Amino acid sequence: MIFSIQRFNPEKDTSPYFQDYEFEIPKSATLLDCMNLIKWTQDGTLTHRMSCRSAICGSCAVKVNGHTLLACKTQASKVIKDGKVKIEPMGNMEIIKDLVVDFGQFWEKIERIKPWLVPDESEKPEKERYQSIDDFRKIDAGSTCIMCASCYSDCCSLDVDKGFLGPTSLAKAQRFIHDSRDRERLSRTGEISDKGGIWDCTHCGECSERCPTEAKPLERITSLRRTAIALGITNNIGARHVKAFVDSIAHSGRLNENILPIRSMGLFNISGLMSLIPIGIRMMMRRKNPPIIHKPIDEAEDVRRIFRKLRKG
Amino acid sequence: MRYALFTGCVAKGAARELYSSTIKMAESLDISLDEMTSAACCGAGVISEENEVLSDSVNARTFAIAEDKGLDIMNICGTCHGVMKKAEHSLKKDNNLMDEVNKVLKSGGYRYRGRVKIKHLLNILVEDYGLDKIKEKVTKSLRGLKIAPFYGCYIIRPSELSDLNDPDNPTAIEDLITALGGEPVDYEGKLKCCGFPYVMMNKEGALTMAGKHLSQAKEKGADCVVTPCPLCHLNLDPYQPEIDKIIGKRLKLPILHLPQLVGLALGIKPKVLGLKKHIIRAKIFR
Numbered sequence: 001m002i003f004s005i006q007r008f009n010p011e012k013d014t015s016p017y018f019q020d021y022e023f024e025i026p027k028s029a030t031l032l033d034c035m036n037l038i039k040w041t042q043d044g045t046l047t048h049r050m051s052c053r054s055a056i057c058g059s060c061a062v063k064v065n066g067h068t069l070l071a072c073k074t075q076a077s078k079v080i081k082d083g084k085v086k087i088e089p090m091g092n093m094e095i096i097k098d099l100v101v102d103f104g105q106f107w108e109k110i111e112r113i114k115p116w117l118v119p120d121e122s123e124k125p126e127k128e129r130y131q132s133i134d135d136f137r138k139i140d141a142g143s144t145c146i147m148c149a150s151c152y153s154d155c156c157s158l159d160v161d162k163g164f165l166g167p168t169s170l171a172k173a174q175r176f177i178h179d180s181r182d183r184e185r186l187s188r189t190g191e192i193s194d195k196g197g198i199w200d201c202t203h204c205g206e207c208s209e210r211c212p213t214e215a216k217p218l219e220r221i222t223s224l225r226r227t228a229i230a231l232g233i234t235n236n237i238g239a240r241h242v243k244a245f246v247d248s249i250a251h252s253g254r255l256n257e258n259i260l261p262i263r264s265m266g267l268f269n270i271s272g273l274m275s276l277i278p279i280g281i282r283m284m285m286r287r288k289n290p291p292i293i294h295k296p297i298d299e300a301e302d303v304r305r306i307f308r309k310l311r312k313g
Numbered sequence: 314m315r316y317a318l319f320t321g322c323v324a325k326g327a328a329r330e331l332y333s334s335t336i337k338m339a340e341s342l343d344i345s346l347d348e349m350t351s352a353a354c355c356g357a358g359v360i361s362e363e364n365e366v367l368s369d370s371v372n373a374r375t376f377a378i379a380e381d382k383g384l385d386i387m388n389i390c391g392t393c394h395g396v397m398k399k400a401e402h403s404l405k406k407d408n409n410l411m412d413e414v415n416k417v418l419k420s421g422g423y424r425y426r427g428r429v430k431i432k433h434l435l436n437i438l439v440e441d442y443g444l445d446k447i448k449e450k451v452t453k454s455l456r457g458l459k460i461a462p463f464y465g466c467y468i469i470r471p472s473e474l475s476d477l478n479d480p481d482n483p484t485a486i487e488d489l490i491t492a493l494g495g496e497p498v499d500y501e502g503k504l505k506c507c508g509f510p511y512v513m514m515n516k517e518g519a520l521t522m523a524g525k526h527l528s529q530a531k532e533k534g535a536d537c538v539v540t541p542c543p544l545c546h547l548n549l550d551p552y553q554p555e556i557d558k559i560i561g562k563r564l565k566l567p568i569l570h571l572p573q574l575v576g577l578a579l580g581i582k583p584k585v586l587g588l589k590k591h592i593i594r595a596k597i598f599r
Contacts, residue, residue, distance in 0.1 A: 066501065067481055081482075156506040160521040199514045202522070203358060204506035205470035225362040237514045245359040249371070253353035255322035264513045275516065283327065283551055288590050290326035299351035302421035303371065309417055310367040 001025055001080055003038060005046065006088040008095050016095065018086075019043075025076045032060050032071035035087070035099075047098040055212055058148030062099050063088040068153040068210045090153035092166075106149055109165050113173040113192065118184045135180040142175035145215035151207035163196045167207035167217030170198060174220035177227060189228050198224050199238025237272070240264050250307035252296035258289070314441065315345040316387035316432070317379035319397075321543070322354050324389055327551075328543040330587025331570045335389050335434070337586060338572040341579045342442065342450060346387065349378050355393040355400075357544075358467075358510075365403075366413065372400035373414045376431070377423035385430040387437055389572065391542030394433040395467025398474040401431055433468065434571055435541045436476045439485050444492040452580035454494030458537070458597070460574065461498040461530035462486035463549065465542030466506050486539065486571075493578035498535045502526025507540075509548035517559065523548050524560035536597055537567040539574045546570060551592045567595035 003023050008016035021038050029037075032050055039046045048071075051057040055073040062071055064079050065086050079085050093101035119129060151167040158164050165173075170192060177188050192198050198221050207217035229239055244263035248256045265272035283289045297303065324332040339346050352375040354360075361368035375397070379386045388394035404411050405427055415424050438447060464483060472480040481504070487497035505526055508519030527549060530538055540546055549556075550568040557563050568591065576586045583589070583598040 065482075156508075156522060157511070157515075157518060160508075160525070161515065161518040164518075200511065200518065202506050202508055202515075202519065203510040204466045206466075206506075209470050209472060222358075222362060226365075229363055238511075241513055242359055242362045245357070246363050246367075249354045249356065249360060255326065255354050255357075257322065257326040261513060278555070279551055282554065282592055286590050286592060288327060288329075288551065288592070297351055297353055299421070300353075302351075302423075303353040303374070305420065306370055306374065306417055307367065310364060310370060 001076075002084040003034065004084060004086045005035075005038075005099070007046070007098050008089075009045075009097055010095075025080070029076050030072050031062075031064065031069075031074045031076045031079060031085075031087075034076045035071060047100050049100055056146060058146035058212075061090055061148040061150045061153065063090060063153065068150040070148060070150065070212045073212055090149060092153055092155060092158045093149070103149065105162070106152055106166070106168065109169040110147070110172060112165065113169045113176070114184075114188070115172050115176065117176065117179060117182050119181050120183045129181045131180055138178040138180075139175045141214045141216060142171050142178075142220050143215075144213040145171055145175075145211075146213055148212060150210040150212060151215075151217045154206040154210045156204040156206055157200055157202045161196075161200065164200045165192065165196050167201070167221065170201070170224065171207075171215050171217040171220040174224050177224065185227075186231060186233075189224070189231055190233055192224065193228050193233045193236055193239070198228065199236060237264055237266065237269075240266055246307075246311070250304060250311065252294060253300040253303040254294070254297050256290070256294045258292070258294065314343070314437075315347065315384055316437065317382050317384040317429075318346040318348045318387050318389070319352055319355075319375060319379075319393060320348065321388070321390035321393040322357075323543040323547065328546055328570065330590045331389060331543050331546075331572065334570060334572040334576050334581075334586040337581050338576040338579065341576065341581060342447075344437075344442070347382055347384055349375065349382075349386075352378050355396040357392050358396050358399075361396075366410070368396075369400045369403055369410065370414045370417050372397050373404055373411075373425040374418055374421070374423050376401065376429045377418060377425040379429045380426055381423070385432055388431065388433045389541075389570075390544070391433065391465035391468040391540070392544050394431065395470075395474070397431045398476075399471075401427075402474055433476065433541060435468070435485055435489070438571075438575065439489055444488060447489070447575070448492050451493055451578045453578055455490070455574070455578050456494045458495045459498050459534045460490045460495045461500060461533070461535035461538045462490065462503050463507065463526065463530075463538050463540040463542075463545055463568075464504055465540055465545045468541055469504060486541065489571075489575070490539070493575065495574075495578075498530055498533045500526070500529040500533045500535075502529045507542075507545040507548045509544045512548055512552070516555075519548060520552055520556045520559050523552065524556040524564075527553075527556065527564050527566050528560055528562070531564055531566055535566065537569055537595060539569045539571060541571045543570060553593050565593060567591060567593045567597070569595065
């Protein structure tokens with residue numbers, strides 16, 4: 001089998017390159033086993049991170065055939081395609097050497113969401129603050145994150161916008177925002193509703209796909225969006241977009257694509273509204289604009305009834 | 314072959330050529346379609362950002378409409394398809410949710426039994442109809458054309474709900490392109506996000522994303538892109554002049570809907586397939 005591994009030593013190399021190692025995979029070996037054996041028997045200069053070998057520490061995440069995963073949790077034979085596997089360092093982070101990347105910005109973004117509980121100090125309890133099982137379940141999934149950064153590595157939004165907090169931080173934020181013992185739900189939700197927060201996720205699902213635990217960041221981000229709307233933190237394009245979208249379906253059973261962008265931008269957001277003009281004109285010129293007269297679906301009244309029954313507020 | 318057609322909002326709005334080309338393609342392939350005109354919007358993953366049960370209820374109602382017709386659902390929008398698969402999964406794994414939703418549907422005379430199959434046109438063509446049979450129907454081979462597939466997130470993620478065999482390395486669109494006589498173009502961006510879901514919130518991010526993928530496709534020699542999701546089309550086609558400005562070069566890359574590409578190979582005229590409605594007109598098909 002050929003292990004094609006990306007190499008880069010900033011002291012010697014001008015740019016990363018691939019080096020092929022021929023290696024027979026021992027029976028039942030994980031990808032990490034193979035990487036270790038290559039390092040120990042073929043090339044001691046090959047550098048990668050590892051520690052627990054049990055998918056708990058989150059150290060050994062690498063890109064394999066273009067998608068990030070934990071090397072210790074992956075059977076090597078499963079990722080071999082046509083006798084070959086391509087291993088690269090994680091994305092969205094600078095390379096330090098070979099497969100080792102710089103987690104600096106990643107940790108800085110985790111710190112930014114204040115990853116600690118802020119309890120009500122006036123309570124001064126004599127024992128630990130207990131949680132009901134139902135309350136714990138709200139934060140259980142988010143708590144399983146092992147900070148491996150697999151989600152961060154494959155995040156499409158981060159790829160084009162380094163200002164985005166990223167899936168790991170937002171999943172971690174959910175764990176505190178939905179914690180029954182935390183007293184900063186409102187201010188925390190406000191902060192992650194700003195630029196670079198929950199509404200700057202493009203919803204591609206890569207994060208949950210790569211997550212090796214139950215943390216599944218996209219699900220956490222979606223639940224934070226629900227919380228933000230429920231708490232009335234709606235003075236932003238993302239939340240307005242949701243409200244306008246749901247209102248439209250509640251009205252006619254079908255999306256009114258003419259009204260949606262205008263309501264999403266906000267009626268007082270002049271520059272935002274102006275930005276819609278070029279594409280609007282472009283589409284009208286090709287008669288690609290949605291019909292001016294918005295027709296409801298058949299049986300729209302039944303859909304209205306469902307919305308009235310289930311929509312709160 | 315007969316299916317309950319779910320058009321989705323975009324095929325009746327900003328991408329009406331998707332609807333018309335689907336009808337023409339289906340006629341040509343003898344696929345009979347029964348349009349669900351009383352089905353509501355799938356919610357596009359947005360309704361669930363306000364209220365999950367509401368989103369599941371609206372979709373369960375659509376499933377019930379198809380079940381009453383005794384037909385499986387044909388989606389022509391990747392996003393609608395992904396959202397429906399998610400709703401189906403939530404409803405089938407949670408009996409309490411299923412009961413709650415059916416209580417809501419009851420007043421309208423509907424009941425979702427969990428029987429209907431939800432399919433995307435892509436899978437219907439590749440699996441139900443079959444590539445061999447499509448090959449027989451090709452009258453105007455796409456030979457000489459390099460075509461870049463753009464899958465769209467909702468067709469491939471989450472992988473456990475995807476209909477594709479290997480959602481991290483899918484070949485369905487490539488296989489279809491080959492069956493139509495064309496040459497599929499392989500590029501990294503084909504499985505990435507088009508950026509459309511947040512183009513309102515972060516236009517520069519969304520268009521940079523789109524530009525990156527389209528540039529890769531162009532560099533690999535693509536003559537056009539084909540997508541099974543009209544939301545991807547909306548970011549990649551109408552915004553392309555703005556994408557050009559962001560990446561600093563003119564792409565001029567036509568973005569075809571899946572049934573348009575199939576329709577061309579079946580000998581249907583480009584104008585009939587609505588190719589003139591695109592912002593980036595597909596001159597190669599004149």
